Amino acid sequence: MKQYVALIALILAPVAVHAQEGAGALSVPATNAPDDDEGGLSGSVTDDSAWQDLGIAIPAFATNANVSTAANTEGTAALGRELARVITADLRNNGLFRPVGPDSLPRPEYPEITSPKWSNWQARSAEMLVQGYVRANDDGRLTVGCYLYDVKLQNELVREGWVVPPSDWRRAAHKCADLVYSRLSGESPFFDSKIAYIAETGPKDRRIKRLAIMDSDGANHRFITNGQATALTPRYSPDYKQIVYLSYLNGNPSIYIYDIGTGKQRLVARNNNPTFAPRWSPDGKWILYSMAVGGNTDIYRVSVQGGQSERLTDSPGIDVGGSYSPDGSKIVFESDRSGSQQIYVMNADGTNQRRISFFGGRAATPEWSPRGDQIAFTHIVGNFRIAVMTPDGKNVRHLTDSWQDEAPTWAPNGRIVQFFRNARNSGEASLWQVDLTGRNERRLPTPVGASDPAWGPVLP
Amino acid sequence: MKRLVSLAALAAAITVAGCSKKAEPEQLPPPPATVETAAPRPTPTPTGPVPGSNADFMAQMQGRSVIFFDTDKFDIDADDQAALRAQAQWLQRYPAKRATIEGHCDERGTREYNIALGERRANAAKNYLVSLGVDASRINTVSYGKERPVALGSNEAAWAQNRRAATITID
Numbered sequence: 001m002k003q004y005v006a007l008i009a010l011i012l013a014p015v016a017v018h019a020q021e022g023a024g025a026l027s028v029p030a031t032n033a034p035d036d037d038e039g040g041l042s043g044s045v046t047d048d049s050a051w052q053d054l055g056i057a058i059p060a061f062a063t064n065a066n067v068s069t070a071a072n073t074e075g076t077a078a079l080g081r082e083l084a085r086v087i088t089a090d091l092r093n094n095g096l097f098r099p100v101g102p103d104s105l106p107r108p109e110y111p112e113i114t115s116p117k118w119s120n121w122q123a124r125s126a127e128m129l130v131q132g133y134v135r136a137n138d139d140g141r142l143t144v145g146c147y148l149y150d151v152k153l154q155n156e157l158v159r160e161g162w163v164v165p166p167s168d169w170r171r172a173a174h175k176c177a178d179l180v181y182s183r184l185s186g187e188s189p190f191f192d193s194k195i196a197y198i199a200e201t202g203p204k205d206r207r208i209k210r211l212a213i214m215d216s217d218g219a220n221h222r223f224i225t226n227g228q229a230t231a232l233t234p235r236y237s238p239d240y241k242q243i244v245y246l247s248y249l250n251g252n253p254s255i256y257i258y259d260i261g262t263g264k265q266r267l268v269a270r271n272n273n274p275t276f277a278p279r280w281s282p283d284g285k286w287i288l289y290s291m292a293v294g295g296n297t298d299i300y301r302v303s304v305q306g307g308q309s310e311r312l313t314d315s316p317g318i319d320v321g322g323s324y325s326p327d328g329s330k331i332v333f334e335s336d337r338s339g340s341q342q343i344y345v346m347n348a349d350g351t352n353q354r355r356i357s358f359f360g361g362r363a364a365t366p367e368w369s370p371r372g373d374q375i376a377f378t379h380i381v382g383n384f385r386i387a388v389m390t391p392d393g394k395n396v397r398h399l400t401d402s403w404q405d406e407a408p409t410w411a412p413n414g415r416i417v418q419f420f421r422n423a424r425n426s427g428e429a430s431l432w433q434v435d436l437t438g439r440n441e442r443r444l445p446t447p448v449g450a451s452d453p454a455w456g457p458v459l460p
Numbered sequence: 461m462k463r464l465v466s467l468a469a470l471a472a473a474i475t476v477a478g479c480s481k482k483a484e485p486e487q488l489p490p491p492p493a494t495v496e497t498a499a500p501r502p503t504p505t506p507t508g509p510v511p512g513s514n515a516d517f518m519a520q521m522q523g524r525s526v527i528f529f530d531t532d533k534f535d536i537d538a539d540d541q542a543a544l545r546a547q548a549q550w551l552q553r554y555p556a557k558r559a560t561i562e563g564h565c566d567e568r569g570t571r572e573y574n575i576a577l578g579e580r581r582a583n584a585a586k587n588y589l590v591s592l593g594v595d596a597s598r599i600n601t602v603s604y605g606k607e608r609p610v611a612l613g614s615n616e617a618a619w620a621q622n623r624r625a626a627t628i629t630i631d
Binding site: 203204205207209230232233251252253274276277290292294295296297318320321334336340341364365378380384403404406407422424425427451452 | 532534567568570571572573575576577579580582583584587601602603607608609610612613614
């Protein structure tokens with residue numbers, strides 16, 4: 001009985017935290033990310049193989065009473081197993097750990113969640129143990145608790161709880177995976193995030209390209225546009241409420257802002273010139289875009305509210321794309337003013353433009369890491385390869401080696417780069433992820449062909 | 461008779477020049493349905509293309525409705541000039557007709573850059589037509605970047621066919 005009281009106290013704690021937030025809001029755990037202003041991050045490429053041997057047991061989450069919910073009609077017991085599966089997949093797919101999931105582990109009882117049967121897990125050579133529970137609340141929402149234990153030391157490393165609407169049950173699992181990942185790696189979380197991309201179907205010469213979104217693990221997939229007009233290059237707004245993208249809706253390439261809540265969209269810059277390559281500023285107040293006038297492409301910025309555009313580049317070459325530094329003070333972009341595509345940096349107002357890529361070949365599609373310490377780009381030397389460099393254009397490292405890899409986008413924590421890969425001849429496009437060591441590369445499953453991934457920040 | 465001979469010689473010269481072009485596609489791209497390259501008819505019949513229609517334009521151009529570019533280039537060379545002269549003549553014959561020039565690229569460029577490059581190519585073609593006296597307001601440009609290839613392989617021959625500016629007149 002005493003055990004139960006302790007558990008109830010634990011459950012109540014997260015509820016109390018959430019009572020102050022809006023209904024349906026997910027808690028934002030206090031950030032325990034290391035201060036990443038400088039220092040620690042310049043040498044941010046750690047050797048992940050050290051983690052590979054770390055056995056993490058993730059048994060099915062327990063429940064106080066098996067109740068059917070909108071999240072899982074079979075009940076919270078079945079949901080508890082699904083939660084553990086999602087956490088296991090998160091931790092496994094990114095190559096950092098070797099988790100063992102609920103399907104090959106005994107299921108702890110509800111009271112065990114706060115006091116693990118250590119001998120059980122020691123016998124299985126588990127070094128770490130993730131336990132949790134899911135409980136259906138009277139108001140229809142779910143409470144999910146997540147606990148990380150060090151089996152060898154027999155102590156608790158971290159715990160967190162969240163109250164979510166049933167439709168967001170996967171977010172609770174991603175939050176738990178983020179908690180474990182952050183605590184064990186020292187890195188910032190990233191699983192609880194979404195990806196916008198272009199879904200591609202049909203033969204190479206008549207390919208249909210639709211705007212689509214999904215969770216970071218590919219779940220909750222949804223098509224946004226119907227494919228009648230070619231859609232390209234989406235980017236989530238920092239608050240996830242809007243997506244800016246290119247559409248051929250009125251014949252010429254134009255940039256639209258699509259509002260996810262209302263399903264409506266509007267033109268960003270109303271004129272007769274083609275506009276493309278849209279980007280958000282980190283504060284979500286500006287849209288950076290490229291516009292061709294008489295065949296000459298320059299980079300402009302305009303307030304998200306609309307109004308007059310401001311031209312930032314004026315070279316006779318193609319100036320295109322762009323990505324803000326995390327503090328919004330600088331923009332890295334692509335220009336062929338030297339005769340071939342190369343990477344340049346300028347101040348956010350367009351001043352002080354200078355080339356940073358001097359390592360041979362062409363360099364395109366630069367994307368500033370959310371941590372500020374690296375710039376990912378497409379390096380074209382025969383084949384297209386994903387590479388990273390420091391913002392001074394030095395320390396170039398190739399992360400991939402394939403026929404055509406293009407358009408890197410960063411995980412919110414700056415540890416993983418996502419990009420799209422085209423197959424030779426068929427042109428089939430698929431999404432891939434690679435970590436900063438270049439060793440852990442994997443394909444992200446999508447229902448159809450996929451290109452132009454854009455990874456949003458950790459969900460608010 | 462002499463005129464005919466010199467005309468034939470000129471035609472031969474053009475053909476030779478065409479063959480010696482830098483990256484001339486070995487064969488013409490399979491035309492999209494809307495850009496049918498009809499076989500030239502010895503005598504126009506009522507069932508042939510309506511004069512001044514896009515079908516007529518395509519039939520008259522005999523492949524010269526499309527010009528081709530080198531990798532990452534947008535300059536108009538001698539062959540392109542000959543093709544654009546033929547286009548300009550047709551457009552001047554039908555001054556009420558408008559045209560769209562589509563700029564395209566091969567797949568070996570990044571997506572956004574290729575949209576800019578295709579726009580450059582379409583504009584280069586447009587500017588040349590304007591220099592020949594075609595009113596600029598009659599010509600629209602649109603870039604499809606690498607999104608609409610006509611040759612589907614991943615080899616130099618296919619890429620050469622895809623680096624193009626295609627003129628389509630608006631019926």
